[in-house]
Amino acid sequence: MTAFFMRNAISVLIHFTRYYLIFKESTLKTINISGNSNLHSYFSLRFLLALFLFILHITVTAQQVSLKRVIAVTFDDLPMVRSRSNEDTRAITIAIINAVKKHHIPAVGFVNTAKLEMDGKLSLERQRILNLWLENELELGNHTYSHPEFHSVSPEIYFADIIRGETPLKEMIEKAGGKLTYFRHPYLHTGRSIALKDSLQAFLINRGYTIALVTIDNAEWIFAAAYDKADKAKDSLLSKQVAKQYIEYMLKKIQYFEICSNELFGRNIAHILLLHANRLNADYFDKLAAALEHTGYSYTTLASVLEDTAYKSADTFTGGGGISWLHRWAKTAGKGKDFFKGEPECPANIMQIAEVDGE
Numbered sequence: 001m002t003a004f005f006m007r008n009a010i011s012v013l014i015h016f017t018r019y020y021l022i023f024k025e026s027t028l029k030t031i032n033i034s035g036n037s038n039l040h041s042y043f044s045l046r047f048l049l050a051l052f053l054f055i056l057h058i059t060v061t062a063q064q065v066s067l068k069r070v071i072a073v074t075f076d077d078l079p080m081v082r083s084r085s086n087e088d089t090r091a092i093t094i095a096i097i098n099a100v101k102k103h104h105i106p107a108v109g110f111v112n113t114a115k116l117e118m119d120g121k122l123s124l125e126r127q128r129i130l131n132l133w134l135e136n137e138l139e140l141g142n143h144t145y146s147h148p149e150f151h152s153v154s155p156e157i158y159f160a161d162i163i164r165g166e167t168p169l170k171e172m173i174e175k176a177g178g179k180l181t182y183f184r185h186p187y188l189h190t191g192r193s194i195a196l197k198d199s200l201q202a203f204l205i206n207r208g209y210t211i212a213l214v215t216i217d218n219a220e221w222i223f224a225a226a227y228d229k230a231d232k233a234k235d236s237l238l239s240k241q242v243a244k245q246y247i248e249y250m251l252k253k254i255q256y257f258e259i260c261s262n263e264l265f266g267r268n269i270a271h272i273l274l275l276h277a278n279r280l281n282a283d284y285f286d287k288l289a290a291a292l293e294h295t296g297y298s299y300t301t302l303a304s305v306l307e308d309t310a311y312k313s314a315d316t317f318t319g320g321g322g323i324s325w326l327h328r329w330a331k332t333a334g335k336g337k338d339f340f341k342g343e344p345e346c347p348a349n350i351m352q353i354a355e356v357d358g359e
């Protein structure tokens with residue numbers, strides 16, 4: 001808040017003078033509230049009115065500053081979450097990219113290179129599909145070769161999987177004139193002990209990776225599974241219902257993490273949204289992006305979000321869940337149960353359609 005006043009000192013003076021001058025003598029004489037026209041009471045009234053409007057002005061501006069809404073969008077499990085035909089994968093990829101481009105979003109896609117293979121060999125068609133991201137000037141990051149769980153395999157196996165994922169991806173990115181920069185942990189699993197967590201982090205930094213954290217973690221994958229079931233059953237009414245609930249849920253979830261951010265940092269930090277390359281987003285990311293814009297969000301790059309000082313916060317979380325970094329930082333800072341309450345849950349009907357037991 002101090003920085004806000006410092007930065008805006010000149011603007012503050014201008015606004016106060018403007019409000020002061022707005023109250024011309026004639027206006028006040030017409031109002032004639034005080035009933036007498038002596039210079040002193042006129043001056044006081046004029047001063048008080050100006051002061052009132054001025055306070056109103058800075059309150060509104062300060063609120064706008066603390067409600068600044070900036071977000072980076074990421075899609076995991078490229079080229080597509082579930083293995084489908086090349087035609088399906090291509091159509092879904094194109095639909096997601098079109099929506100991303102329509103909203104001018106510098107999205108980053110995270111790849112599992114095992115999904116580029118067919119019958120144990122790199123598929124040229126799968127590579128061509130993935131290349132659409134690069135052709136559209138969107139960035140790609142490493143999400144391992146086969147999506148292993150760091151919490152259930154040995155570090156040696158996990159590290160080898162990162163390298164196996166890196167090789168074909170790096171080649172594709174460099175061919176397109178880019179550089180492989182980001183890594184995203186599958187399941188957001190970062191290690192069950194400080195030693196494991198540190199060793200993975202050191203390994204990634206050593207290989208030149210920037211770790212793509214997530215603040216808006218969510219149950220979008222359950223909605224996507226429900227949407228796939230409705231789609232398979234050719235139940236268009238149900239598909240629409242799932243999609244409607246998906247957008248409502250995502251907006252509530254973002255609102256919840258804004259509250260967490262305000263409580264932890266005293267402001268709404270720049271966020272990172274985690275989504276997946278699936279049919280639900282192929283059909284509805286456009287609507288979700290429009291809804292986000294409607295709530296005041298603007299889109300930015302992952303690089304610029306990671307520059308927000310919040311992302312330098314300490315994180316000693318070694319729990320089993322793949323939770324938002326806002327929760328990891330809060331747990332590290334010793335926040336109690338109250339901090340975490342009110343998190344929107346995936347609705348029961350969606351879990352039922354998706355045949356999923358828990359988030």
Ligand SMILES: [Zn+2]
Pocket residue numbers: 076077143147185186187
């Ligand atoms: Zn994933």
